[in-house]
Amino acid sequence: MKKVVFKVILFNVLVILFYMYVGQIIPQIESHPPKEITIAAGMSATELAAVGKELFYSKGTCVLCHAIGEKGQRAPDLAGVGERAKTRKEGMKDFEYLAESLYNPTAYVVEGWQPIMPVINKPPINLSDDEIHAVVAYLQTLGGTPTVTLETKFAAATAPAAAAAPAAAMKVEGADAASRAKSILAQGGCIACHSLDKPDRLIGPSLFDIGKRKDRAYILESILEPDKVIAQGTPPYPPGLMLGTLQGIGFYQKVTAENLLTLVDYLSTLKGK
Ligand code: HEC
Ligand code: HEC
Structure with missing residues (x-):
């Protein structure tokens, strides 16, 4: 009996030694929980910019659309934006322009691009004011020097100018229904997120x-209440983004019932190849 107990113990010891040995030779696979992003009062502009960089690549989801140093397909390359922000709008300081780009993206639409950038302090992205300060400090480093700290005031830039403008109905021209539909698709920014002639996925499904x-009925609902049913995809499609963008550009105020029907009719003729 004693012998058996001894054998069992010896076996266990050997097993433990074996695992210790294996543990030594296999490089440790550590799990990295998402790094806690903390913004402390009194951070220097450079420290804040480092936090902003992390936000840019994580919670800010900026890289869904923007690249730095290469031409993005969905949004302008942000390389050098810290420098060009100084001259984008007359009488506006670089950080004021950058802050405005985040709080009120449609106030200035970069030439050649669609106004699809979501308002960054609203859902789904929803960065806090402090986080936006950090992101602005980071954007300054792209071609310039960060000066923004938590003390910096953006007041003028963050006023919701777009909301104050009365919504004029959308101007839709075109001889036939299909060209009117295309005009609505362009004005709604739909074409920046959806391809219409190819099966390719952009930000949203083709x-x-x-x-x-x-x-x-589904198509109409997807336009009026994009988050009611979220289209399936791998990787998953971001909920809230379509709604946030359409609200941001005032689509729902500007589109008429007639425009919506034209749009739904046209989309339901798209049958692929
Ligand atoms: C859904 C796509 C999308 C996302 C997400 C997005 N952007 Fe944009 N952004 C755009 C587009 C398109 C433009 C150009 C049109 C415009 O000016 O609104 C733009 C313009 C800008 C500009 C102005 C660039 C210039 O040259 O003047 C800045 C700055 C900017 N984005 C920063 C950000 C940051 C920072 C984030 C993340 C917090 C972000 N964007 C998230 C699409 C996006
Ligand atoms: C900022 C990007 C963006 C814009 C702008 C946008 N969408 Fe979308 N759309 C999405 C995403 C992401 C989804 C998938 C998630 C979901 O179902 O809400 C989607 C889903 C849809 C669907 C459902 C597709 C399916 O396969 O189930 C339709 C239809 C649609 N969008 C039409 C439109 C139309 C029409 C416009 C313009 C009026 C528009 N979208 C503007 C991003 C966008």
Whole structure:
């Protein structure tokens, strides 16, 4: 009996030694929980910019659309933005322009791009004012020197100018229904997030075969209440982004019922190849 107990113990010891040995030779696979991002009062502009950089690549989801140092497909390359922000708008300091780009993205739309950038202090991105200060300090480093601290005031830049403007109905021209629909798709910024003639995924699913996959009721609902049903995709599609963008550009105030029907009719004719 004693012998058996001894054997069991010896076996266990050997097993433990074996695992210790294996543990030594296999490089440790550590799990990295998402790093806690803390913003402390009194941080220097450089320290704040480092936090801003982390936010840019994580919670800010800026890289969904922007690249730095290469031409993005969805949004302008932000390399050098710290420098060009100084001259973008007359009478506006670089950090004021950058802050305005985040709080009120449609106040200045970079030439050649669609106004699809979401308001950054609103859902789904929802950065706090302190976090926006950090991101602005980081943007300054892209071609310039960070000066922004938590003390910096952005007041003028953050006033919701867009909300004050009365919503004029969308101007839709075109001889036939299809060209009117295309005009609405362009003005709604839809074409920046959806491809219409190819199966390629952009920020949202391709709509090139939406008329085959879905009925008119679903299409209308997807436009009016984008988050009610979230389209399936791998990686998953970001909820809230379409709604936030359409609200941001005042789409729902500007689109008429007639425009919506034209749009839904057109989309339901898209049957893919
Ligand atoms: C859904 C896509 C999208 C996301 C997400 C997005 N942007 Fe943008 N952004 C754009 C587009 C498109 C433009 C150009 C049109 C415009 O000016 O609104 C732009 C413009 C800008 C500009 C102005 C650039 C210039 O040259 O004047 C800045 C600065 C900027 N974005 C920063 C950010 C930051 C920082 C984030 C993350 C917190 C972010 N964006 C997230 C699409 C996006
Ligand atoms: C900022 C990017 C963005 C803009 C602008 C945008 N969408 Fe979307 N859209 C998405 C994303 C992301 C999804 C998938 C998540 C979801 O279902 O809400 C989506 C989903 C859809 C769907 C459902 C697709 C499916 O396969 O189930 C339709 C239809 C649609 N969008 C139409 C439009 C139309 C029409 C416009 C313009 C009026 C528009 N979208 C503007 C990003 C956008």
